[in-house]
Amino acid sequence: MDGPFATAISLIATADDALLQIIGLSLRVTLSAVVIACAVGLPLGAALALARFRGRGAVIVLFNALMGLPPVVAGLLVYLLLSRSGPLGSLALLFTPTAMIIAQTVLILPIVVSLTRSVVEDLWAEYREQLTSLGASRLRAVPTLLWDGRVSLLTGVLAGFGRASAEVGAVLIVGGNIAGHTRTMTTAITLETSRGNLGLAVALGIILMALTLTLNAVAWGAGQWAKGRLG
């Protein structure tokens, strides 16, 4: 086994600079996208759960459908938006990490919105009379419901993180996979594999898997702890 795996292990063991740089950028992009998607998606999902308006069903279906939006399509949309002739072309964001954050936010947002809506809607059915009786308006109920649904919501946030960290299409299109600038773990794996440089590809694959595994273990542990602790 003196092949890609040995190379991969040595790259990881020596904390190779290029490797660390790629991991750092990937985390920065994906975590930023998760934070933005949560900041927008949690209140939006909760509002969608509590509000009653014409076309609400259509909005819910749209967000549910967008959960399956192919990353390349999301990338393409953001590309059209940011390209020089696009509506936001003057910002010159294409092929920057910012563009990648935008594209991944577009991917994660529907997951956060849909899951939040579902969790908050169920909680509201249970809490509605009591919260109303205690004097909470619908608007005031939103933070209460989000907080009481925090354990379930964490799952949704993690699903979003998983989707963003695993996708390659969107960041490749809007980032351009420029070495040292917009190269992430997934785009690097794609490139290095096609170049036959399997060592780096495998190293990144291992780290990506380890990262996902760790996050899910932490989330599961937190969920179990919360169940025992919060009831």
Next chain:
Amino acid sequence: MSGGGILPLSLRGMGYAVGGVALLSDVTLNIPAGRRLIVMGPNGAGKSLFLRLCHGLIDPTSGQRLWADGLGRAKAQAMVFQRPVLLRRTVAANIDYPLGLAGLARAERAAKVAQTLERFGLRAMANQPARLLSGGQQQRLALARAWAMDPEILFLDEPTSALDPSATRIIEEMVAQFAQEGITIVMTTHNLGQARRLAQDVAFLHRGRLIEHQPAEQFFAGPQTPEAQAFLAGDLIW
């Protein structure tokens, strides 16, 4: 606390219908301050609906619900449900929550929470997660939370129907104490023993109509309607 402002509550021909089906019709009733009114009736008579309409969780589709102050300030009312909904936070935080909604200042809230915990023997569990308490403790907390809101009137919807006898006794004692302090009580129950212990006045609902309303001694001594007679007789048989 009695005569504080929102009472009496007068219901004038209050009714509630869904899709043309009347679930409650033509209830005319005066709820004066400082009384303990027990609402009785067979299952499906509309007891819970009656409470929800009074409390304002639902608005009547016919007739009127008139508070003395014209509004029935929500802050002067509280309700305890059959199954209390406690927030996923500590016992103390559950008591604090409605006080925050009512806009009380932080120091005032802290004092009130401490006072409430002390009074209802909840201090030892102040920092426990409310959802992990036993059923009886949860209902005790729900009543304590309602008390902390300083209501003029307290609605209770079969608060002990899911509890064992000792927990039931504690809840009944709390309700009796609240009444002594001048809080007006409106409570539904299908437990006749409980109704006898707590009622000053009885309202008897049957198929969505108020068919009897009188002082408790008179009601239990001899109800006027055959429905109420049958209901009380059922109690003797069972």
